[in-house]
Amino acid sequence: SQTIHQWPATLVQPVGSPLSLECTVEGTSNPNLYWYRQAAGRGLQLLFYSVGIGQISSEVPQNLSASRPQDRQFILSSKKLLLSDSGFYLCAWSPMRLFSTEAFFGQGTRLTVV
Amino acid sequence: TQLLEQSPQFLSIQEGENLTVYCNSSSVFSSLQWYRQEPGEGPVLLVTVVTGGEVKKLKRLTFQFGDARKDSSLHITAAQPGDTGLYLCAGGRGGSNYKLTFGKGTLLTVNP
Numbered sequence: 001s002q003t004i005h006q007w008p009a010t011l012v013q014p015v016g017s018p019l020s021l022e023c024t025v026e027g028t029s030n031p032n033l034y035w036y037r038q039a040a041g042r043g044l045q046l047l048f049y050s051v052g053i054g055q056i057s058s059e060v061p062q063n064l065s066a067s068r069p070q071d072r073q074f075i076l077s078s079k080k081l082l083l084s085d086s087g088f089y090l091c092a093w094s095p096m097r098l099f100s101t102e103a104f105f106g107q108g109t110r111l112t113v114v
Numbered sequence: 115t116q117l118l119e120q121s122p123q124f125l126s127i128q129e130g131e132n133l134t135v136y137c138n139s140s141s142v143f144s145s146l147q148w149y150r151q152e153p154g155e156g157p158v159l160l161v162t163v164v165t166g167g168e169v170k171k172l173k174r175l176t177f178q179f180g181d182a183r184k185d186s187s188l189h190i191t192a193a194q195p196g197d198t199g200l201y202l203c204a205g206g207r208g209g210s211n212y213k214l215t216f217g218k219g220t221l222l223t224v225n226p
Contacts, residue, residue, distance in 0.1 A: 042218050042219055043216050046215075049212060049213060090157075094212065101145060102162050103157075103159070105157050105158070106156050107155055108154070
């Protein structure tokens with residue numbers, strides 16, 4: 001069966017510090033990978049998605065970047081965090097299907113920038 | 115631009131009551147999913163609907179996809195405290211478009 005691991009679960013970082021959140025998927029190959037941010041327990045904002053190694057699409061201009069160095073690894077980074085980067089970050093994967101795009105999520109990372 | 119509107123935003127009911135929440139859009143989707151999310155965790159997929167007019171049942175939950183594939187509803191019969199959570203709908207366009215568009219969710223509280 002497929003599993004997705006996301007870490008850390010909680011992170012407190014000072015303003016101006018770097019960020020690296022990692023996500024890995026097991027039990028599948030060539031998944032679509034996504035990073036979402038969720039504010040105040042509400043809707044999900046798509047930040048980045050990737051359909052293959054080295055292929056990253058950015059949805060929202062911001063202080064963050066993403067990379068996919070391996071097929072099942074997705075990394076969210078920042079060189080200098082802002083207070084506004086605080087939030088709940090979710091990694092997700094979906095299988096390559098023609099007519100449906102079902103997402104399977106990690107447990108999330110609660111980031112607090114202080 | 116918010117492509118998926120969910121209503122109501124908040125719903126608080128007593129155990130045993132029935133409820134319906136809605137997901138509406140002006141756009142056509144090739145598939146629509148419903149997720150439930152508990153505090154501090156990632157959303158969990160409940161169901162996917164792909165055919166206009168499709169109805170799927172998952173125990174006490176009934177999901178319907180609109181005929182025009184622009185809207186969906188989730189009906190819960192005899193709600194229980196364990197149904198409490200944030201219910202999110204998400205639409206996919208299919209084909210080479212792998213993005214999911216999420217609504218803002220309905221926060222359901224079922225009181226014992």
